[in-house]
Amino acid sequence: MSTIARVLTAFLFIVCxxxxxxxxxxxxxDTDGVAEVYTTTGSADFIAVVRVPDLDALATVVTQHIAGMPGIVRTDTHMAIRSYGRSDETAGFDIGVD
Amino acid sequence: MSTIARVLTAFLFIVCxxxxxxxxxxxxxDTDGVAEVYTTTGSADFIAVVRVPDLDALATVVTQHIAGMPGIVRTDTHMAIRSYGRSDETAGFDIGVD
Amino acid sequence: MSTIARVLTAFLFIVCxxxxxxxxxxxxxDTDGVAEVYTTTGSADFIAVVRVPDLDALATVVTQHIAGMPGIVRTDTHMAIRSYGRSDETAGFDIGVD
Amino acid sequence: MSTIARVLTAFLFIVCxxxxxxxxxxxxxDTDGVAEVYTTTGSADFIAVVRVPDLDALATVVTQHIAGMPGIVRTDTHMAIRSYGRSDETAGFDIGVD
Amino acid sequence: MSTIARVLTAFLFIVCxxxxxxxxxxxxxDTDGVAEVYTTTGSADFIAVVRVPDLDALATVVTQHIAGMPGIVRTDTHMAIRSYGRSDETAGFDIGVD
Amino acid sequence: MSTIARVLTAFLFIVCxxxxxxxxxxxxxDTDGVAEVYTTTGSADFIAVVRVPDLDALATVVTQHIAGMPGIVRTDTHMAIRSYGRSDETAGFDIGVD
Amino acid sequence: MSTIARVLTAFLFIVCxxxxxxxxxxxxxDTDGVAEVYTTTGSADFIAVVRVPDLDALATVVTQHIAGMPGIVRTDTHMAIRSYGRSDETAGFDIGVD
Amino acid sequence: MSTIARVLTAFLFIVCxxxxxxxxxxxxxDTDGVAEVYTTTGSADFIAVVRVPDLDALATVVTQHIAGMPGIVRTDTHMAIRSYGRSDETAGFDIGVD
Amino acid sequence: MSTIARVLTAFLFIVCxxxxxxxxxxxxxDTDGVAEVYTTTGSADFIAVVRVPDLDALATVVTQHIAGMPGIVRTDTHMAIRSYGRSDETAGFDIGVD
Amino acid sequence: MSTIARVLTAFLFIVCxxxxxxxxxxxxxDTDGVAEVYTTTGSADFIAVVRVPDLDALATVVTQHIAGMPGIVRTDTHMAIRSYGRSDETAGFDIGVD
Structure with a gap:
């Protein structure tokens, strides 16, 4: 409920x-908003976990910061819509956008 | 800036x-949150334009209301991150999530 | 029924x-006929909603105006064939081409 | 220019x-609006050429008549937007929707 | 039965x-053998309907005339094998190759 | 030139x-017109080489005889358009359809 | 270096x-080893972030716990191979398997 | 050169x-000819390494033993054609079929 | 049974x-080992039928002779594993590798 | 159990x-960690079997040594998660990561 805790989570599949x-x-x-970045098995070269306060910040990360890096071929963004918690915690909750 | 004007836009590609x-x-x-729905040319049977106030409402539309309809095979959701206006209007603006 | 209200709707998936x-x-x-344009999650870079009076105008938007922009890689056009309204409105209606 | 001559052309790729x-x-x-139908080489089982007076008639052919036939698995509709004539004829012309 | 009436029909999906x-x-x-050509909705830029007297003429159209045009990226040819007529006409007939 | 020598060649990719x-x-x-059939490496279960006198016979083999066999999931037909011979033989020749 | 800190990270794309x-x-x-789970935009229904101590635990999560749940259609596992940190932290480091 | 040493290697991607x-x-x-079998990351559920003396044995493994197991959805076979050794060993050598 | 009669058959799908x-x-x-080559309908530009005495010869044809030709984009090799004969002939037989 | 015996196995599909x-x-x-490499039938040009002691070594092989070789177009890594043994041996065992 606090604005401090609000966060959008997106998973970026990056081919370079x-x-x-x-x-x-x-x-x-080193990109602002990128919380984790890994080289992974499979068809993507990187998976980056982005955590940002709002969609505008996500747009800035994806279309301005990452898309402009030399060597990037494609970025496919999967945005988290709803987070699920364990039964012994609270029910499926809004992930911070209202 | 007004909460009244805030809206998330998502395009749903629906195969049935x-x-x-x-x-x-x-x-x-008839589904709440679905602003427009069309049968279209191409590989999807329907494109639905969803306009909702927040991600939680989007999750409810996609995973509870639409996914549960008999005959639905797949729904692929493309969420708008940033809207672009004409040069003679204001610059690219946040589409309502903060 | 009025020619003023007639409009074709097409969804353009644009990769750049x-x-x-x-x-x-x-x-x-800024392109004539483009009513809305968004960067989106998923495999397309942009989704543009085009609303034009007839197919010839759609052809002009897609094959002359957009396809010729430097940096465009592909445009995949999904055209609305039939619009569906709510049950408390009129039945599935022709979207303006006759 | 005559409304009698107006016709929309669509190519249906049908898998069954x-x-x-x-x-x-x-x-x-035997379906109204289907001008030609062929079994073909390649990944579709049939290609049907549909010629109808307007989009509403196309919707009726695709979503009501053909989609409901037992054994149909998928129909992918490619609609003609603009027709091109030979140089010794008239220039690229509108295919009949206004 | 007449050699005059014999014709092969092929649908070319052309990406450029x-x-x-x-x-x-x-x-x-303007290409000999191309009976109709349209820009279309969907993943192909053009659909061309080719009607030629024999396979050799089809090969000439596809691999010599069209494939060599600057700007062509791919041509995918779907050849009609059998044409179906209406029930009130003759039964499924050979489309002219023997 | 002799009608005896005329033959159409098609490669069928069959998934079952x-x-x-x-x-x-x-x-x-055992199917008439099937000259060779192999299980193969790759995404098809069988490749069948069909040699028939005309398109009508090809349609009969593909859509009536093979498509109707229990266990067939899909058949993708690639038809030979032009055959190429070695330089020390005759030039690229018509494969028998006229 | 401490065995306590060791963890494998995998991203599971789950279609149901x-x-x-x-x-x-x-x-x-509620599945052991699943640290986060979200419904997301795009072609997967869920993205689950799994954090486990070793490959054997990953195999147990993917092939025994998740694959056996009724309604699961496919699980595509992308395993993190190397994690990248910010320049002001330590260099690209091993993510805990030795 | 010895018939004892001869072996064909094939990689089977198995979806179940x-x-x-x-x-x-x-x-x-437990299948004869299967030298190694793993659950793996990515789009296949299993990768099996098959080592057999000849193509007939490979056909028996793939089309009779594995394809008939309940629960198998697809098997995609990639056969090794040529093996490469290190520069300090012998040159690229035939992998045992002659 | 004679070593003279032994032959491997492979189908090459070639995009250029x-x-x-x-x-x-x-x-x-003109390439040694290529028994037949056709331009075909569908997504490949050529299908080549290769008949060679062993896998090493196949590797030479595919990776040395064909892959090196200017203009080749991709070659996808489908190798015959087992040949099926008619019921009135001998049973499914080994295609010549032992 | 011995650290000497520990090994990760990965299958690399390499397109060049x-x-x-x-x-x-x-x-x-000649690349350290590459145990076997083959040209194969199918859509990959090479399949390489990599056996390394840990994920960090795998990252070094894939992202530093192989990805940097001139002519490499894509590498798709499938990592073994669990190995299965024959019934007359020990049960499905951890493949060496803890």
């Missing part, structure tokens, strides 16, 4: 040019 | 069983 | 070069 | 259950 | 560079 | 239910 | 039957 | 019904 | 740059 | 530029 993987890992980690 | 198209069009239109 | 997203948002919004 | 191909060919050919 | 759509429409329409 | 592979191999080989 | 979304959210959240 | 993963792992490992 | 189709047809036909 | 296949086979085989 093969030779750019090493350089981009650190550049992604 | 072939025989259910006729019945589902009206059911989708 | 990563570095062109910032610049293209405004250019798309 | 393997055992239904024989029966569906004739049923598709 | 975005900036080449305007120029290619007329070039395709 | 996993448990039907053993039974279908022989059934496909 | 449309009617099962509501029920599965809580069931996934 | 979600509830069958636990049971199938052991069944696959 | 659009402008290279004409030139590549003859080049492929 | 057509002209680079010959050169890359040996380069991949």
């Amino acid at each position: 040019e093969p030779g750019a993987i090493g350089r981009l890992g650190r550049a992604l980690a | 069983e072939p025989g259910a198209i006729g019945r589902l069009g009206r059911a989708l239109a | 070069e990563p570095g062109a997203i910032g610049r293209l948002g405004r250019a798309l919004a | 259950e393997p055992g239904a191909i024989g029966r569906l060919g004739r049923a598709l050919a | 560079e975005p900036g080449a759509i305007g120029r290619l429409g007329r070039a395709l329409a | 239910e996993p448990g039907a592979i053993g039974r279908l191999g022989r059934a496909l080989a | 039957e449309p009617g099962a979304i509501g029920r599965l959210g809580r069931a996934l959240a | 019904e979600p509830g069958a993963i636990g049971r199938l792992g052991r069944a696959l490992a | 740059e659009p402008g290279a189709i004409g030139r590549l047809g003859r080049a492929l036909a | 530029e057509p002209g680079a296949i010959g050169r890359l086979g040996r380069a991949l085989a």
Whole structure:
């Protein structure tokens, strides 16, 4: 309920040019709003977990900061709509956008 | 800035069983939060434009109301992150989530 | 029934070069016939809602105005065929082409 | 220019259950608005050429008549937006929707 | 039965560079064997209907005339194998290759 | 030039239910017009080489004989348009349809 | 370096039957090893973040606990191989498997 | 050169019904010709490494033994054509089929 | 049974740059091991039937001779594992690798 | 149980530029951690089997050594999570990460 606790969570699947993987890992980690970044198995080169206060901040991270990095080929954004907690906690709750 | 004007926009691509198209069009239109619904050309059977006040309402529309309708096969949600206006209007603005 | 009210609706899924997203948002919004344009989650960079009086105008928007913008990689057009209204309104109605 | 000559053209890619191909060919050919229907090479079982006077008639053909036939799995509709003529004829012309 | 009436029908799905759509429409329409050409909704930029007397002519249209046009990215050919007529006409008939 | 020598060649990619592979191999080989049939590596379960005198015979093989076999899931037909010979033989020649 | 801090991170993309979304959210959240679970935009119904001490625990979560839940259609696992930290922290570090 | 040493290597990507993963792992490992079997990250449920003396044995493993197991949805076979050794060993060598 | 009769059969799906189709047809036909080559309908530009005595010869054809031709974009190899004969001939037989 | 015996297994699907296949086979085989490398049938050009002691070594092989080789287009990594043994051996066992 507090504005401090509000956060949007998005998972970014990032494909880059093969030779750019090493350089981009650190550049992604240094991007404001990127909470975690990993090289992963599978068809994406990186998965980045973005936690930002609102959609405008998400747009800034995805379309201005990350899309403009040299070597980025595609970014596919999956945004969390609802978070589910354990039964012994509170019920499925709004993840902070109102 | 006013809470009255705040709205999230999402585009839902909905695939259904072939025989259910006729019945589902009206059911989708009657769903709270669905502003427009069309049968369209291409690989989706319907495109629904959802306008809701927050992510929790979006989750309710997508995962509770629409996903539970008999005949729905898949729903792929594309959420608007940032809206762009004409140059003679205000600059790219936040679409209502903060 | 009035020719003034007639409108075709099309949803354009637009993929662009990563570095062109910032610049293209405004250019798309400034295009005649483009009613709304958003960056979105998912595999498209933009979804543009086009509302035009006839198919010829749609062809002009898609193949002449948008396809020619530098940085556009692909445009996939989904055209609305039939609109569905709420049960308490009129039945599924023709969206304005006759 | 005459309303009599106006026609929308759409190409329907139709996938059906393997055992239904024989029966569906004739049923598709008997559908109002279907001008031509072929079994074809490639990933679709049928390509049907639909010529109708307006979008409402197209919606009726696709979502009511064809989608409801037993054995239909999917129909993907590609609608003609603009027709191109030979240089020795008239220039690219509107295909009849206004 | 007459050799005059014999014709092969093929549907070509053509993808081109975005900036080449305007120029290619007329070039395709001017190609011998191309009976109709449209820009369409969906993932192809053009659908061309080719009607030729034999497979050799189809090969010439597809691999020599169209594939060589600057700006063509891919051509996917769907050839009609069998045409279906209405019940009040003759039964499913051979489309002219023997 | 002789009608005896004329032949259409088509490659059928056939996907079937996993448990039907053993039974279908022989059934496909026994089908008139099927010259060769193999289980293969890759995403198809069988590749069948069909050699028939005309398109009507191809339609009969694909849509009546094979599509109706229990356990067939999909058949994707690739038809040969032009055959290429070695430089020390005759030039690219028509494969028998006129 | 401490065994206490060691953790493997995996992102699970989970597709389920449309009617099962509501029920599965809580069931996934209650699964040992699932740190976070969200319904998301895009082609997956859920993204679950799994944090486990070793690969054997990951196998147990994915193939025994989640795959066996009624209504699950597919689970696609993307495992984090290397985590990247900010420049003002330590360099790209091993994520805890040795 | 010895017939004893000859071996074909194939990688099988196996997709199964979600509830069958636990049971199938052991069944696959017990199959003659299957040298290794793993559940893996990514879109396949299992990767099995098959090493057999000849193509006929591979066909028996894939189309008779594995395809017939209850719960198998698809098997995609990638066969090794040529093996590469380290520079300090012998040059790229034939993997045992002659 | 005779080593002379032994042959591996592989089907190569070859995609090339659009402008290279004409030139590549003859080049492929002139390649040792290529028994037949056709331009075809569908998503591949060529299907080549390769018949070679062993896997090493197949590797030479695919990775050295064909992959190196200018204009080749991708080659997807489907290798025959088992051939099926007609019921009035011998049973499913090994296709010549032991 | 011994640290010496611990090993992670990953299967790398590697796509490269057509002209680079010959050169890359040996380069991949010479890469530390690559236990086996093959050209294969199907959509990948190479399958490499990587066996390394931990995830950090896997990241080094995939993102630093292989991704940086000229001619590599994409690498898709499938990591083994659990290995299955025969019934007459020990039960499904952890593959060495703790």
